[in-house]
Amino acid sequence: MSKSQKMPSGAKAQDSNGNALERRRSQDALRQNEHRLRLALDSAEMGTWDWNLTTDAIQWDQRQYQLFGTSPDNFSGLGSDAIGLIHPEDQAHVRAIIEQALNKSDVFGMEFRVRHPDGSLHWLAGRGQPLMTATDGSLHLIGVNFDITEHKQLEQERAEYARLEDKAQMHRLHVAGEIAALLAHQLNQPLAAIRSFAEARLARLRRGDFDMQEAVSTMQDIVEQSERAAKSIRDLRKFLARQPQAMVEADLNAEVRAACKLMEVLARGRKIRLRMKLEESMPLILMRPSQIEQVIVNLIENAMDAMADAGHRSGTIEIGTRHEAAKNQVLACVEDSGPGLAADAVSRVFEPLYTTKKNGIGMGLVISRSIIEGHGGRIWAEPGEAGRFLFALPVSQ
Ligand SMILES: Nc1ncnc2c1ncn2[C@@H]1O[C@H](COP(=O)(O)OP(=O)(O)O)[C@@H](O)[C@H]1O
Ligand SMILES: [Mg+2]
Incomplete structure (x- = not known):
């Protein structure tokens, strides 16, 4: 065989070797990607699902079964049955979100509750998107779910805090009204007394009555009454100054x-x-x-x-x-x-x-x-x- 004849076959052998190598490389890459994905899903405690809308078959991974509180033996593997496992009050909402995502062929997010066989209620969040498979052209919805029960509980606690704060604020307003009434009541008496002491003394002075001892005593009365008024204000201030x-x-x-x-x-x-x-x-x-x-x-x-x-x-x-x-x-x-x-x-x-x-x-x-x-x-x-x-x-x- 001539060199020139050998060349093509040698190149061909190299080519098929190259293809095999390429395939192995891409398989490796795929496996690595899968490992990475699994690691990410595991650390985020996420379950995955892949719902073939043409056949209604839904694929769940192990975590997804746990999230729904069920097992492969107790689940039909149908997407419609999966929806049935969602809390009855949340099913319509989930259906609407999925429908909307299909119409817009867009990524979607949702939150819903599931009740486990032990009676406990769990909040799950989900992210997903529609996907057309290249092989048979069937339409899939794929996505992940994760448990957000704790997060929801925190949210509820925060709402409870806010409710108590609101209630406290209402009471503060109520008390403010009572305090206004109290202030009027508390200041009225000493102010009236101060006025009548002062008017009486003024009348006497105008008449030319300059009795020093009596004038001092009136002044003392006035000081006493104004001290009384000041005390009322001080007491109330002490209460009002308290920052919520x-x-x-x-x-x-x-x-x-x-x-x-x-x-x-x-x-x-x-x-x-x-x-x-x-x-x-x-x-x-x-x-x-x-x-x-x-x-x-x-x-x-x-x-x-x-x-x-x-x-x-x-x-x-x-x-x-x-x-x-x-x-x-x-x-x-x-x-x-x-x-x-x-x-x-x-x-x-x-x-x-x-x-x-x-x-x-x-x-x-x-x-x-x-x-x-x-x-x-x-x-x-x-x-x-x-x-x-x-x-x-x-x-x-
Ligand atoms: N431990 C108590 N025993 C008997 N009477 C009380 C007692 N605590 C409160 N009171 C009555 O309730 C009234 C209102 O109390 P409070 O609102 O604290 O106002 P204040 O102490 O300025 O009178 C008191 O004046 C008193 O008649
Ligand atoms: Mg008291």
């Missing part, structure tokens, strides 16, 4: 301890013992801690006043906490050894401006109630021979 705090998970016992520490010195001065009776394992609850502390301080202050007003020279205030698991709430109780409350007083004490004290304002319990209700809780007093004030706060789930 963020809700955090906190321990009610810790707030009771903080409040008692704050009141300790005052109590000791009045020979009153503050006794804590705290349940040991309390669940954390969503709250604005300093507001809750303020409520407890208010209740302790009232308890001390009640005992003093009744002429008790000493006594005990007990502050207790309890977890009521069945009601999903925690409870705090402030109990004094004072005169207690009559049945008709237990609701009146929460009315704005209701006070039985000489220097009372009658807003402590209004503010306390607004704080507790702003937390989704309840505050009340129990009638009896001793003062008993309780509040309950919901345990966040």
